[in-house]
Each structure stands twice: as structure tokens, then as C-alpha cells.
Amino acid sequence: MFYSTVLILCELVLVTSKECSNSENCAAGDNCLDIKVSNTPKEVCTKCAATHVPINGACQAKDGQSAVCTPPGVADGTCQSCKGENYLYEGGCYTACPQGAPNPETNTCDGVPAPDCNIPNCEACSEDKKTCTTCQPGHLLTPEKNACLGACPAGSYAAGQACTPCDPSCAECSGAGASRCTACPAGKMLRYADEGRPADGTCAEGCVEGPECEACGLTIGGTKYCSKCAADRWAPRNGVCADTAAARSPFCTSASGGACTQCAGGYFLQEGGCYQTTRLPGKGVCAALTGDGKCQRCANGLAAVSGTCPLCDSTCATCTEPGQPGKCSACPPGRYLDAGNACRPCTEASGSIQGVAGCVSCAPPYPPSGAVTCYVKRGDSAGGSVNRGGLSTGAIAGIAVAVVVVVGGLVGFLCWWFLCRGKA
Structure with a gap:
């Protein structure tokens, strides 16, 4: 082949690794290789700044290299694979392999030792080089072992140097178990374990119209909250009906017909209810209060109108326009931002982006393809689903096997006993 001939003529020899000095966009550290091309020394960068990728050993702006290089899901200045007549070598794409022979079927350089898993901030990889087993200090390993992040992604919590999946009932959590939720899936509301010190709790059903709540007219993050209580002197506080006359917890200074028209200090008015910025669902709507019970700065990216925050579409965490599903700027747990600025579930496809079955926390690929x-x-946690009693399916299976063995042994003994005694 032509490329093999080029390799023989060039007589490329790998010498050593060092820090590049001839490329301002080469990432700092041990990211430069010295090679020889026909006995002429040449430097090639193996990892660039996050906005660039290595092309033929030099850092090029990644936005202009989408036809050549496919970066990993998390931008780290390298190529995960190459396209066209380009071949992957040491994190970069080359028209001719610096080492080994080009393989047009895989767009890789054959004969080169398998590189470590292409995961930024990974210290040790699995034997098959596909996942990470240990992250560098200051980084946490995700449950799928495919990323090393500064903080655990939504749907998991830190346990040592790795992230462990939350209980299935939680969208976010502070620890193990259904009582450690810090955010809930759409349709569920967070019930704090200690109402006086909101930290974590359990996820319960959202608003249901009935004897206490007359109208569930407020929706935040896909969950319904009460907007009008059935009793005149009651009003929604943090989405749940409460007595406005209770001296211990004044929150509404003016109520009428089961709704509040003026909130006390520390609360803001939203759809007939008073909400706090220190707890859900209020802190997802308002970030800063005025002194007269109104919102000064919204948490969802929108501007307050007369002290009230317009609401994003229920699929968005933040947005650029209220109520529009295609105007999201950030997504809640379990969704990703697609090319049309809509938040799609991690399990669903959008355009050239593919979802992943069973995924509850994700990031879109870059570029937006794949x-x-x-x-x-x-189901990542503890190798099996958990029943309501807390036993994993593996534990239940083990117990069942043990019971069968014991019962079988007992039956055998009884048969032997009666047969032998009968003959005697």
C-alpha cells in the first residue's frame, strides 16, 4: 500500500516524550512526542487545549476538523477516532501513521500498542482499555466508569474516590437510600426529613386536587404544586397547603380565597403560593429576594416581571424564553441539550444523537453525533434491583437456593428414616 511505502521511506522512530515548545495550543505537561522522519527530529503534540485537536502532530481548532477528527464525549483536546483517509495515533489524526501501518477499515495505526482508555483525568484503565478503574487525585469515577469528573453527576453521590448511583426514587441525592434524595424525578415532590433544616428527604407524589388543595395550577420541573387551597384561611407554602394564621410560621401576610396575595419576608409570591429560595421547589425558580416578598433575580435564567419569575418549559432547568421546549439553556437530571436547544431524555434520540437505554444521567456527544x-x-447499584424490603435480587436468589437445599436435605433424611425403620 501507498501508506506502507511512505512508512518505510520515512523510517519513523519514536524517541521520547516531553512537553511541546513549538505549539502554543499544546496542553501543558507531558503531551509532546519526539519522532524522527528520515533522521530529522520532529515534535508532535498528543493532547491540545480543549478547543483544539492534534492533526498531523499540530494543534488545530477542533471546530474546523469535524470531517477528520471525532473528539470524546467530554472535550479534552484529543481525538477519539478519525475519519476519511486519516489514522488515529496517540490521540491525534494523521494522514500517514507515525508508527505502525495504517488500517483503512478502522482508521487506526496497526502494530501500535493499544493506548490507555481515552478518558481525561484517568490514572488507571481496565485491561481491555475501554473503561477507567482509578481517577487522578481530585476527580471522581462515574458509575459507568467512563469519566473522571470534579463532582459526581446527577443521579449519583460520592463514596470515596468514586460515584455511587442514588436510590432509584431520587433524581439527585446526598447518600444511600430513599430518604437521602435532594431532588426528585418529574412528577414527584421532595418531602424534607427535617422541615426546619431542608437538606434531604423522600420523593412523594406531586399535588393531587382534593379536600386540602382545590387547584394544582403550578408546574415546576414537571411536578405539580398547589396554587389554591380549599380552606379560605389556608394558602400554599412551598407548594403545600398551610394555615396562614399559624403564629409559629408566618409566611403569607395577605390571603384570599385559599391563595396568597402578599408573602412575608424570606418568601416570594408565585401562582398564589409563597416559596423559599433555600429549598425546593422555590430555589429552582428564584435566586434572590426583595424585602417585600417578591423575587429580584430568577434562578431559571429569565428576568423577573413585577417581582414574579416567568417559568421555563417543564423540560428545561434554565431557558432563554418562558414556556418554550426549544428554548432551554440547561437541562434537569436525566436529560441532555440537543442541537435544537430542547432537553431530551437520556434514553431518546434527537437528530444524529442517539439515546442510551436505561440511562438516567448523561451529557450530549461533541460534536453532536453518536x-x-x-x-x-x-440498575447500576449493587448488581440488581432492590425490592421494597431492601434486599437485592441477588440476595433473594441466594436465600431461595439455600432454602431449596435445606428442604431437599430434610426430605431426603425423612425418606431414609421411614424406609429404614419400615424394613426394620
Whole structure:
């Protein structure tokens, strides 16, 4: 082949690794290789700044190299694979392999030792080089072992140097178990374990119209909250009906017909209810209050109108326009931002982006083509689903086997006993 001939003529020899000095966009550290091309020394960068990728040993702006290089899901200044007549070598794409022979079927350089898993901030990789087993200090390993991040992704919590999946009932959590939720899936509301010190709790059903709540007219993040209580002197506080006359917890200074028209200090008015910025669902709507019970700065990216925050579409965490599903700027847990600025579930496809079955926490690929980077899958925790009593399916199976063995042994003994005694 032509490229093999080029390799023989060039007589490329790998010498050593060092820090590049001839490329301002080469990432700092041990990211430069010295090679020889026909006995002429040449430097090639193996990892660039996040906005660039290595092309033929030099850092090029990644936005202009989408036809050549496919970066990993998390931008780290390298190529994960190459396209066309380009071949992957040491994190970069080359028209001719610096070492080994080009393989047009895989766009890789054959005969080169398998590189470590292409995961930024990974210290040790698995034997098959596909996942990470240990992250560098200051980084945490995701449950799917495909990323090393500064903080655990939504749907998981830190346990040592790795992230562990939350209980399936939680969208976010502070630890193990259904009582450690810090955010809930759409349709569920967070019930704090200690109402006086909101930190974590359990996820319960959202608003249901009935004897206490007359209208569930407020929707935040896909969950319904009460907007009008059935009793005149009651009003929604943090989305749940409460007595406005209770002296211990004044929150509404003016109520009428089961709704509040003026909130006390520390609360803001939203759809007939008073909400706090220190707890859900209020802190997802308003970030800063005025002194007269109104919102000064919204948490969802929109501007307050007369002290009230317009609401984003229920699929968005933040947005640029209220109520529009295609105007999201950030997504809640379990969704990713697609090319049309809509937040799609991690399990669903959008255009050239593919979803991942069972995924509950993800990031979109870059460039926007291929599968999402799934950080957490439902069922990741402890090798099996958990029943309501807390036993994993593996534990239940083990107990069942033990019971069968014991019962079988007992039956055998009884048969032997009666047969032998009968003959005697």
C-alpha cells in the first residue's frame, strides 16, 4: 500500500516524550512526542487545549476538523477516532501513521500498542482499555466508569474516590437510600426529613386536587404544586397547603380565597403560593429576594416581571424564553441539550444523537453525533434491583437456593428414616 511505502521511506522512530515548545495550543505537561522522519527530529503534540485537536502532530481548532477528527464525549483536546483517509495515533489524526501501518477499515495505526482508555483525568484503565478503574487525585469515577469528573453527576453521590448511583426514587441525592434524595424525578415532590433544616428527604407524589388543595395550577420541573387551597384561611407554602394564621410560621401576610396575595419576608409570591429560595421547589425558580416578598433575580435564567419569575418549559432547568421546549439553556437530571436547544431524555434520540437505554444521567456527544455519554444507568447499584424490603435480587436468589437445599436435605433424611425403620 501507498501508506506502507511512505512508512518505510520515512523510517519513523519514536524517541521520547516531553512537553511541546513549538505549539502554543499544546496542553501543558507531558503531551509532546519526539519522532524522527528520515533522521530529522520532529515534535508532535498528543493532547491540545480543549478547543483544539492534534492533526498531523499540530494543534488545530477542533471546530474546523469535524470531517477528520471525532473528539470524546467530554472535550479534552484529543481525538477519539478519525475519519476519511486519516489514522488515529496517540490521540491525534494523521494522514500517514507515525508508527505502525495504517488500517483503512478502522482508521487506526496497526502494530501500535493499544493506548490507555481515552478518558481525561484517568490514572488507571481496565485491561481491555475501554473503561477507567482509578481517577487522578481530585476527580471522581462515574458509575459507568467512563469519566473522571470534579463532582459526581446527577443521579449519583460520592463514596470515596468514586460515584455511587442514588436510590432509584431520587433524581439527585446526598447518600444511600430513599430518604437521602435532594431532588426528585418529574412528577414527584421532595418531602424534607427535617422541615426546619431542608437538606434531604423522600420523593412523594406531586399535588393531587382534593379536600386540602382545590387547584394544582403550578408546574415546576414537571411536578405539580398547589396554587389554591380549599380552606379560605389556608394558602400554599412551598407548594403545600398551610394555615396562614399559624403564629409559629408566618409566611403569607395577605390571603384570599385559599391563595396568597402578599408573602412575608424570606418568601416570594408565585401562582398564589409563597416559596423559599433555600429549598425546593422555590430555589429552582428564584435566586434572590426583595424585602417585600417578591423575587429580584430568577434562578431559571429569565428576568423577573413585577417581582414574579416567568417559568421555563417543564423540560428545561434554565431557558432563554418562558414556556418554550426549544428554548432551554440547561437541562434537569436525566436529560441532555440537543442541537435544537430542547432537553431530551437520556434514553431518546434527537437528530444524529442517539439515546442510551436505561440511562438516567448523561451529557450530549461533541460534536453532536453518536450516543450520549451515559454516566449513570438505572440498575447500576449493587448488581440488581432492590425490592421494597431492601434486599437485592441477588440476595433473594441466594436465600431461595439455600432454602431449596435445606428442604431437599430434610426430605431426603425423612425418606431414609421411614424406609429404614419400615424394613426394620
